[in-house]
Amino acid sequence: MNRTGKATPSPTVRVSGAGRTERGERVLSSARAAADSVPVLRTGPTGISEYDPLVLATRAGRTAFFPAPDAPRAREIVADVEDGALPTDGAAAVVEHDAETTTLPVPTNGPLAVGRRRVLGPCGWVDPLDPEGCQFQSLDKDAGAIADAGLVGRGRGDASADDPVADAWRRARETDGDPVVVVNANDADDRQWADETLLAGSPMSVLDGVAAVAEYLGTTDAVIYLAETDTELREHLRRAVDAAADELPVVPRVATGPDEYRAGAPTAALEAIEGADRIEPRLQPPSPAEYGLFGRPTVIHSPRTFAQVHHALSGPESTDEDGSASATRLLTVTGDVAAPATIEVGSDARLSAVRNAVELEGSFKMACVGGVFGGVTRTLDITPTADELTAAGLGTDGVVELLNDERCPVATAGQRANFASEANSGRCVPGREGTVQLTELVRAVYRGSYDREKIRELGRVMARSSNCRIGARAPRPVLTAMDEFESSFEAHADGRCPSGTCTDKL
CATH class of the missing domain: 1.20.1440.230 (NADH-ubiquinone oxidoreductase 51kDa subunit, iron-sulphur binding domain)
Incomplete structure (x- = not known):
């Protein structure tokens, strides 16, 4: 298939993250009401919630960033673009970029400049419901080769968390029975925003990762599993699946389970999808790859992992010099901060860099790294790799809580x-x-x-x-x-x- 992502024509106004607040919806409505010939696109969140809604005005390879404007200011921005100008007064940044870019242009400073924005690249820039904005790769590449590149599972809901996904893929393909692929997106820990950011901002990359794995397994059956209370996200994903149905060889169905922490564990997710009255993790072995959903060989990953699969498929530039496809990790920075942020960092970064993505309220005392059951630490002078986090007694679920001096x-x-x-x-x-x-x-x-x-x-x-x-x-x-x-x-x-x-x- 190997399609080329569709670049949005210039001039354009984008409104990112509008759906997270009523104010965002007002800003989007006002921007669209002020537009005549200039398209106003609704894009997903960038991951920087402090900026929501973020208005991006683009003309001739330049984009001006306007974080959290009110409705009247949004109308003024659109009016200026309609008049042939690129408004810059009051902009947090103005970035020059390739006019055909399909990923968010990154400012030189500010929270969006923290990390690398590889997997997060489309978030906030592309129309999340437009399949033409995604480079679908699943039919032209061999997912088995990507599995051999060292990709590991990410997040609590991933049955291969911190382990090479190749092991589960091969086991599922070699086990008798009809395989199935599951996207585990049910996480009741409100500290974790990475998976929701991807599903809201770049669902097509997740769907393409699912299709690649399913094709490798030789199946057309896939399920996206959400909490039953995530009604807006569920509807958003159904629209995304419908939009991509003609582009992908695998069309996932959406299933829901209880909005409970325990229901996000990989095998508990399988119990919920099967309709079990009591949601609890299964005894292992056998692993889900050997005995999973309804007893079938099952590969179950988080949305983050599937998005990494898609990114790794996009070409050799997606990997580090050593060929590793698992070089970046998504982290949600939360705790005693003005607003949480989801960022993407490389394996050579230090966790201390996450403090540049948020505004800490009070003086830093400690951090809890790894979610609700993460490890407490005074220092963030470590890398985000699974090996180093584990050696430091910290968690790898992708959450860094910054806690101030009032915390006991x-x-x-x-x-x-x-x-x-x-x-x-x-x-x-x-x-x-x-x-x-x-x-x-x-x-x-x-x-x-x-x-x-x-x-x-x-x-x-x-x-x-x-x-x-x-x-x-x-x-x-x-x-x-x-x-x-x-x-x-x-x-x-x-x-x-x-x-x-x-x-x-x-």
């Missing part, structure tokens, strides 16, 4: 242990009972009893013997907080909170 590390760790005791499926003893014991041990600190060895031993047992990821990872916030803030735990046992923010937060 004991309360932060304890609240996450308590969440684990409520969110686990109850299937295994470490997940069901261990999380309760962990929570009680942290509560005991507030009552004057800090048994560090008992906490550490419980954490080791849970990590080794839990069937579910919740049970295995629940101790991580507590153990890493103890490593980084031992004196704070001791002070709480003496009846004092050094942060001055809590007496009992559990």
Whole structure:
């Protein structure tokens, strides 16, 4: 198929991320009402929520960026473009670029300049429902070759998280039965915005990645799995699937499951799609690649992974000099910030760079890296690779929470242990009972009893013997907080909170 992405004619006005707020919808409506001959495109989010809605005015290879304007200003911008000018007064940036570009021109500074914007490139620039804006590659390339390039799964919902996807692909292709491909986009952790950003801003790249994997497996059956409460995103994806139906060899169906944290685990997702009354992770082995949806060989990845597949298929320029196709990672930067941001960083970056994408409210005290069950750290002077994150006791789910000096590390760790005791499926003893014991041990600190060895031993047992990821990872916030803030735990046992923010937060 190997189509060339359609470049939007100039002049053009784009409104990015309009759907996230009522103000954004007003800005889009006002811009369109003011337009006569100039097209006003609705594009998906860029990932920088501080900028939503972002108005982009383009003429003759130059684009002016106007973050979060009000409706009257949007009308003025469109009027200037209609009059033959490129408005620049009040613009956050003006970028010169190839007039035929199909990815967002990147300013030299500001949050959009953080990272590389490879997979995120189309987000905020292309019409997400126009298949002609995407370079579909699935029929001209061999996904098996891409699998050999070192691509690893990304995110909590990916059955191949941090492992080479080639292993699961080959196993599914070699296992008897009709394979199926699943996009796991059900993540109830509101810290994570990367998958939603891709699905809203560049769904065609995800769909093309799905088609490539399905073609490699020799199947035409694919499912996109969402939370049942994501009604707007579900409708958006159905429109995207309909728009791309004539372009792709695989047309996924959309399925939904409970809006619960446990329902986002890969095998729990399969249970939800099958209509199980009780959503819980399955015992492994066998892996989903061997026994997945309705017992069929199943490849289940996050939207981020499928978008990386599409990007890797687009050509050798998509890989690093060593040929690695897994060189970038999407990170959502959140916590005590004015507005969260989803950025894309290379494997040679330092996590400290994420602070340039957001405005921290207060002074930096610590970060929790890896989602709700990530690891607590005082430093971000590490790379975002799975190996280094794991070695540092941090998580790889693609979330960096920046927490300020008003946060208490004991309360932060304890609240996450308590969440684990409520969110686990109850299937295994470490997940069901261990999380309760962990929570009680942290509560005991507030009552004057800090048994560090008992906490550490419980954490080791849970990590080794839990069937579910919740049970295995629940101790991580507590153990890493103890490593980084031992004196704070001791002070709480003496009846004092050094942060001055809590007496009992559990």
